[in-house]
Amino acid sequence: MPLHLTPEDARRYLESGEAPGPHLDLIGAMAAQAAAAGLRLGLFEALADGPVPLPGLAAALGADPAGLRVLLGALTATGYLTEGPGGYAPTAVARSLLGGYGNTLLFWQEVTAGLWGGLEESVRSGGRTADFYAWLGERPDVLARFQRLLREQAEWLGEEIVDAAPLPDGARRLLDLGGGHARYSIAYCRDRPGLRACVVDLPAALEAGRAATASAGLTGRVELLAGDVRGELPYRGQDAVLLFNLLHGFGEEEAAALVRAAVGTLRTGGIALVLERDPGHRGDAVARAFTSFFELNLHHTQGGRLHSPATVDGWLAAAGCPGTRRHVLTRSPAHVLTVATRA
Ligand SMILES: C[S@@+](CC[C@H](N)C(=O)[O-])C[C@H]1O[C@@H](n2cnc3c(N)ncnc32)[C@H](O)[C@@H]1O
Numbered sequence: 001m002p003l004h005l006t007p008e009d010a011r012r013y014l015e016s017g018e019a020p021g022p023h024l025d026l027i028g029a030m031a032a033q034a035a036a037a038g039l040r041l042g043l044f045e046a047l048a049d050g051p052v053p054l055p056g057l058a059a060a061l062g063a064d065p066a067g068l069r070v071l072l073g074a075l076t077a078t079g080y081l082t083e084g085p086g087g088y089a090p091t092a093v094a095r096s097l098l099g100g101y102g103n104t105l106l107f108w109q110e111v112t113a114g115l116w117g118g119l120e121e122s123v124r125s126g127g128r129t130a131d132f133y134a135w136l137g138e139r140p141d142v143l144a145r146f147q148r149l150l151r152e153q154a155e156w157l158g159e160e161i162v163d164a165a166p167l168p169d170g171a172r173r174l175l176d177l178g179g180g181h182a183r184y185s186i187a188y189c190r191d192r193p194g195l196r197a198c199v200v201d202l203p204a205a206l207e208a209g210r211a212a213t214a215s216a217g218l219t220g221r222v223e224l225l226a227g228d229v230r231g232e233l234p235y236r237g238q239d240a241v242l243l244f245n246l247l248h249g250f251g252e253e254e255a256a257a258l259v260r261a262a263v264g265t266l267r268t269g270g271i272a273l274v275l276e277r278d279p280g281h282r283g284d285a286v287a288r289a290f291t292s293f294f295e296l297n298l299h300h301t302q303g304g305r306l307h308s309p310a311t312v313d314g315w316l317a318a319a320g321c322p323g324t325r326r327h328v329l330t331r332s333p334a335h336v337l338t339v340a341t342r343a
Pocket of ligand 1: 133150151154177178179180181200201202205227228229230243244245246249
């Protein structure tokens with residue numbers, strides 16, 4: 001975790017230049033690796049019920065006591081653990097890893113360790129130098145973490161989105177492009193008993209959708225179609241098409257073409273819904289930094305970028321959907337939902 005600096009150290013590292021500020025980033029990067037190792041070892045779970053001394057902890061984790069002592073020292077120095085007479089105990093920061101953030105930390109640690117080498121090459125060339133989805137497809141564990149992140153976000157936002165953007169009266173057909181885990185299709189199908197949905201995504205992503213639709217009892221109403229959304233899209237005459245967190249995986253030209261093709265699947269009066277993280281979102285310093293690094297990952301691993309709501313409006317208008325409605329989601333103010341009707 002970020003080190004707690006005394007005001008004097010903060011001045012020396014962050015303001016006066018007497019000490020190198022980037023040294024703090026180096027320690028932060030090392031701390032993330034150490035916390036990820038702790039998670040994989042089951043360290044934080046083993047400490048969940050109270051302090052445990054080193055020998056007992058090493059036995060419980062099946063770890064070498066000398067190796068574990070060094071890791072515990074690093075995690076204590078960076079604020080994850082405290083050491084007291086009863087042994088090592090987790091701080092509030094470490095407890096957040098057990099409360100769900102552990103999956104997020106492991107996912108991003110794996111992405112940055114596995115894909116961010118050569119970051120400067122994608123900046124120099126302007127094109128991606130890694131392939132996020134191919135890389136994920138070869139790593140079922142990391143893909144499962146990614147799907148869990150998306151699923152949790154969809155379960156949190158789905159209700160608000162269905163309320164904010166109801167489908168046209170009598171809607172019967174919905175196309176969910178890049179909808180992998182199928183949670184948004186499921187939310188709309190639950191809201192509209194007469195609705196059938198088709199999710200189009202890469203084969204690996206559809207595994208999660210298959211399990212979700214089965215457990216929702218919607219196997220017969222949600223079709224899962226493996227395919228590349230940049231190719232010919234299935235179906236015409238749709239009542240609604242979803243482009244949720246999909247456009248940011250592509251550069252401007254491909255994203256605009258995708259919007260055009262998506263609108264082309266709609267009937268007159270059908271609606272296009274676009275959900276994207278807003279690059280102009282003014283959150284706190286942490287939110288601004290995360291959005292910037294999120295976009296850096298898009299550029300480097302997918303050739304993508306965050307497209308502004310105004311840019312998306314322009315693509316929708318050019319595709320035949322003049323006049324859009326925008327909803328900033330109260331459950332995630334960093335996300336904008338754009339709704340447009342095919343004229
Ligand atoms: C960031 S996820 C968003 C998933 C879901 N729509 C959501 O909002 O939670 C992007 C999805 O697009 C899919 N995807 C990316 N490129 C694709 C392509 N060329 N063809 C089909 N699906 C693609 C990915 O597999 C992934 O499921």
